[in-house]
Amino acid sequence: MENNFNVSYITLDGFIELHKYKYLYFLIMFTAYILIICCNSTIVCLIVIHRNLHEPMYVFIAALLVNSLLFSTALYPKILTDVLSEKQIISYSACLFQFHIFYSLGGSEFLLLTAMSYDRYVSICKPLQYATIMRKSNISLMLLLAWILPSCQFAVSIVLSADAKLCNFTFSGIICNSTIFKLHCVSSGLLNIYGLFSFVCILLLPVLFILFTYTRILIISYRSSREVRRKAAQTCLPHLLVLINFSCLSAYDVLLLRLQTDFPKIVRLIMALQMILYHPLFNPIIYGVKMKEISKHLKTLFSAAKTI
Secondary structure, eight states, X not given: OOOOTTTOEEEEOOSSSHHHHHHHHHHHHHHHHHHHHHHHHHHHHHHHHOGGGOSHHHHHHHHHHHXXXXXXXXXXXXXXXXXXXXXXXXXXXXXXXXXXXXXXXXXXHHHHHHHXXXXXXXXXXXXXXXXXXXXXXXXXXXXXXXXXXHHHHHHHHHHHHTTOOXXXXXXXXXXOXXXXXXXXXXXXXXXXXXXXXXXXXXXXXXXXXXXXXXXXHHHHHHHSOHHHHHHHHXXXXXXXXXXXXXXXXXXXHHHHHHOSSOOOHHHHHHHHHIIIIIHXXXXXXXXXXXXXXXXXXXXXXXXXXXXX
16 A cells, blocks of 8 residues: 555544444444534523523533534544445545544643633632623633644644654544554654643643642632532532543543553443543533523423423
8 A cells, every 4th residue: 555645544443343233333323423413502502592691601611512513523424434334444634634623622622621610710719800800802712722722732743743654554443543643654752742742731731720720619618608619519510520521531542642552442442432422412411410500491491392
């Protein structure tokens, strides 16, 4: 096979007994995709429609759910096509593009969670300054940076990898993640260093900042009245659940690249399905159930639907 950026094709070897269960795989994946679109879109629409939800916290929640929609819409069409195809292949250039989408939107999720934790920190720890700090212009800047910074940062990885020579054309997965670099004939020191830099900027620093803000919130809440503690628990718990869930999935992805031992195929498939099926559904369910105002509007919506 000729090794050229435009004509190199990679075989995706991530599904287990696909020829036997391909229609079952397709049914599960397609159903999940429709549920992801419906669940995330419903809550986003509720936030847009109802004026009492036009607050920074709900704006960031809407942005997080839009991010899930973008993530799923970018990945699912290719995955669904692969499930029904005789051969699961992808060009190296398309694989790099999928890698960029996967990590730039994943990085955006961490930065959006960081913005949400800062919003809660200002609301609970500096309530008198909240209106000044969380102005519309500042919120817009946070949202812009959350989507642009990861995209630009991972674009550099694509440029560094574009002309790499491939010695392996079988990829053990269903979506192109960081292990794509294991297909290269020679490991790039520059790419490894830049990957570590990206990990620190997009994952480690945001998580440390989030832990700092929630620690401060916990301390302030403990010293305050029961009403403050109730408010903190009610608004912060959903964010923490989403953060813990996404951090665990991201930690696995980092280990997948850094550890030399290969995970069993079934483990890789389960973790990939966790990322593309479970997590995009987890966010709207958590925010729909745990956030009081959103839950109230959802109940009203479903009650209205029953009367039709």
